[in-house]
Amino acid sequence: MLGGGVEYKSLREVCKTLPKGTLKKDEVNQTSQYPVINGGCELYGFYDKYNNEANAFTFSARGSAGFVSYFNTRFWAGGLCYPYTSKNENILITKFIYYYLKSQEQNIMDTLVARGSIPALNKSDIDNLKIPIPPLPIQEEIVKILDTFTELEGELEAELKLRQKQYKYYLNKLLSFENDGGGGLVQWLEMQEVFDIRNGYTPSKAKAEYWEGGNIPWFRMEDIRTNGRMLSDSIQHITKQAVKGKLFPANSIIVATTATIGEHALITVDCLANQQFTFLTKKQTVGNKLNMKFFYYYMFIVDEWCKEHVNSSSFASVDMAAFRKLKIPIPPLEEQERIVGILDKFDELVSDISLGIPAEIQMRKKQYEYYRDKLLRFEE
Incomplete structure (x- = not known):
């Protein structure tokens, strides 16, 4: 201080x-x-x-x-x-x-x-x-220190982007089913045929009983930024009183269809999320035909589609009528599992915050936040 x-x-x-x-x-x-x-x-x-x-x-x-x-x-x-x-x-x-x-x-x-x-x-x-x-020299020194942290993190992120570019190439190559050799092995279905599609919501912040002592995960974009795209718990929680009807079931996908469009995560617990997200929950009729980890990877392609199909208005949002009719591939289950196995290995290298460059970036961020908060704590 x-x-x-x-x-x-x-x-x-x-x-x-x-x-x-x-x-x-x-x-x-x-x-x-x-x-x-x-x-x-x-x-x-x-x-x-x-x-x-x-x-x-x-x-x-x-x-x-x-x-x-x-x-x-x-x-x-x-x-x-x-x-x-x-x-x-x-x-x-x-x-x-x-x-x-x-x-x-x-x-x-x-x-x-x-x-x-x-x-x-x-x-x-x-x-x-x-x-x-504070005095101008102190401001200048703080900016200099924090700029240095930002530059170091930027260098790591630039290297990570190169790896992500390679990952994206293989992801697109593996998940391109436009020509499946004429064998008809890949089935194409509309989103609404495969998933129950519903919006998240935010319980009233004015009601303390909705938030105090809650243990039900409630996801926001901050969860993806902090903890990645495979989520088993949230930063904030709500109580049972805050839930309208039923929770969204585990192994649902959340995708941002307003504001920061084209971000998604696979949620492995029963939960809620805020209204920025649309939930995709596999219909019972689909059963074992679709491996949700496979669809989690295919969602990277859907993310790009979402960014290109936005309603023209003062507030950006995905064209949900078109989204519901978007056709997605369902290859044979063995092929889904083969693709998941390959992409899991790539994903570890570019996304796992406990390994390699992502882990170093997380460490740098924690150092940066520690020194930033220490340097910027003043008394009146």
């Missing part, structure tokens, strides 16, 4: 609000120059114009509400985020503010985000956040 007596001011006092503008999905692409941030944790795409200069941070206002991003290049701020920069870099460094807010991100999500059908964050609540103002 650094010395006490640090002055705090509200965000509105030390930061200026930057311009933003709504873009339709068909206006962005992956080849233009300027990144576009909107309501998710990831970029919305790229655009050939920008509405903000470099050295700014944004809050996601919808969907992944409360997520904080920093931009060191010119960028386009969409309508579903709140962009800011420091009013005076000689008093308060924008990147220092970003690092401080990142340390408070989970608390912001837990306390300020309204959990309706779509999680939302009000700008007035953000403007009232208190920001510490």
Whole structure:
């Protein structure tokens, strides 16, 4: 902890609000120059114009509400985020503010985000956040230290991306069934023929009895980011009183169909998830024809389909009518098991957080969060 007596001011006092503008999905692409941030944790795409200069941070206002991003290049701020920069870099460094807010991100999500059908964050609540103002040399040193951690993690992630690219090549090759040799061994069925498809939901945060002492897993995007795509428990839990009807059964797939679209996980316990996710639960009539671990891998292809079939509106969501009719392959069970065996080995190398590069990245993240929180803890 650094010395006490640090002055705090509200965000509105030390930061200026930057311009933003709504873009339709068909206006962005992956080849233009300027990144576009909107309501998710990831970029919305790229655009050939920008509405903000470099050295700014944004809050996601919808969907992944409360997520904080920093931009060191010119960028386009969409309508579903709140962009800011420091009013005076000689008093308060924008990147220092970003690092401080990142340390408070989970608390912001837990306390300020309204959990309706779509999680939302009000700008007035953000403007009232208190920001510490230590001496400028201390800010500069903190930014330098945390930048170093970020760069080291970035190098590891770049190497991991190369391995993931190789993994994706083999995954697509193994899961391409468009031509099965004419033997008709692969059956193609619509999603709605194979799965019960239902939305997750968020129990009322106003009712303490829904949350206090709960032991039922309730999954959010944070669970995937923290613990990967094979999940047996969640970060947050709910009580039986919070459940409407029945829990979603174990061995269901959750897929994000709003906000951060195209992320999925295989859940191995009875559970609930928030409304960002759609549950895919295998119908009883399908029985042993489908190995859910095989479908978990095929979902990487479905993820890409989801990203390309989004309703054009101010809030991105998958075209669910088309999703229900999307045809998926069901090869013979022996072939499913053969593919699972191969992809499990690749998956260990690029996804298992207890092994190799993923394990080192996790260690770096924990170190970074430890020092970030220690460096950014001040007394008024």
